[in-house]
């Protein structure tokens with residue numbers, strides 16, 4: 001029996017440590033640890049409730065809009081205006097958040113995950129005119145390899161031509177992400193840490209020139225999704241079909257739903273699903289967080305009563321991540337969980353698009369429970385969100401209200417649920433004497449990268465690794481591909497800003 005330690009897992013956000021024991025060439029046990037703590041839930045206490053929208057965005061530079069959305073929804077609830085958001089406010093919140101979804105999903109595929117499957121070295125001897133490939137060739141020629149590392153040799157399967165094409169799209173994707181940021185800034189002032197989404201709605205209303213500017217950029221982004229992102233995921237999927245068979249995970253999925261459709265409905269529907277393709281509505285009372293394996297004091301609690309008290313000497317603890325559970329069980333969150341909830345409910349356009357992708361790959365729905373299933377679900381969702389944004393844009397009415405008036409109660413409680421790009425996100429606030437008395441965040445990667453709970457149940461990423469065959473313990477690319485398919489963000493998971501840390505991971509084989 002041997003042990004592989006990957007610390008930190010790189011090309012993700014923040015510091016994730018993965019330890020596995022390998023027996024007979026397969027992973028027998030896996031342990032995920034978040035190795036950073038900064039305590040947003042602690043320093044929010046005593047502040048003005050309106051600060052929550054500003055401060056919680058600083059949890060993460062990739063998904064600040066998700067935290068702006070969850071905190072504003074928690075405050076809508078606490079201030080009693082959650083049913084009073086004007087139409088323009090609802091639609092602009094969706095448009096602002098939609099830009100962040102597109103940016104985040106494109107970032108994940110091209111810049112965080114693709115280079116495990118695409119050999120960027122194929123651009124080194126490119127002699128043609130393509131400026132994007134020439135730019136990569138320039139980086140390689142100068143020995144400036146940082147953006148492309150770590151690069152695990154040994155299992156690159158695309159043709160040289162496909163490797164080059166996808167490497168060029170890596171560069172094109174950087175420009176698309178910039179455009180998504182610019183689109184968000186049309187409504188939200190800046191990105192990251194935008195000022196657009198606030199309790200009651202948004203800070204500014206629509207004008208025809210902003211709408212026209214936004215639509216032009218949106219069409220460019222939609223073309224990229226249609227002609228690059230989705231075909232590129234299919235190219236990878238066809239070359240690595242065994243990744244539809246590994247990395248399945250815990251077999252239980254949770255989505256709260258996202259993009260307000262009015263009257264309590266969401267455009268991307270929520271629900272809990274399981275591997276037998278049964279779906280149920282979510283009951284937020286069934287959410288708990290365990291701290292058995294975490295360097296945190298206390299016991300299993302509902303987040304509305306949650307505590308955050310570090311205890312770095314705690315015996316048996318190995319992570320700063322809590323272990324969220326739904327109805328006592330670990331649940332995977334993210335694009336796959338959302339796709340499954342919609343697919344099983346027969347919600348369009350998800351059902352048709354998922355069936356189209358499965359038929360292009362000659363795969364059954366059960367193939368979705370896998371490493372590549374997560375990539376496919378994320379790509380399909382990017383198209384659905386970008387397409388829906390056209391409809392939201394055309395419903396805006398310049399001159400109509402965009403934010404509800406609210407009074408600030410001395411005492412109140414609020415809960416804001418949404419789905420962030422990486423999965424189910426909840427913020428809970430308790431206001432006392434006009435100030436934040438308690439604030440708890442239960443974040444997507446907290447669900448996915450959670451450690452064992454008090455019943456000894458491992459978290460979703462830990463379960464996804466168990467059983468995986470590792471060909472070369474010194475270059476465990478299978479483990480990295482599985483972990484990255486969850487798009488982990490440790491900065492979010494521990495609710496901390498990631499400092500500039502060790503840039504290159506190390507693999508230790510004991």
Ligand code: NFE
Nearest residue numbers: 060063421422445489492
């Ligand atoms: Ni730091 Fe985040 C998203 C949130 S993930 S990226 O999406 O919320 O844990």
Ligand code: MG
Nearest residue numbers: 041440441442
């Ligand atoms: Mg928390």
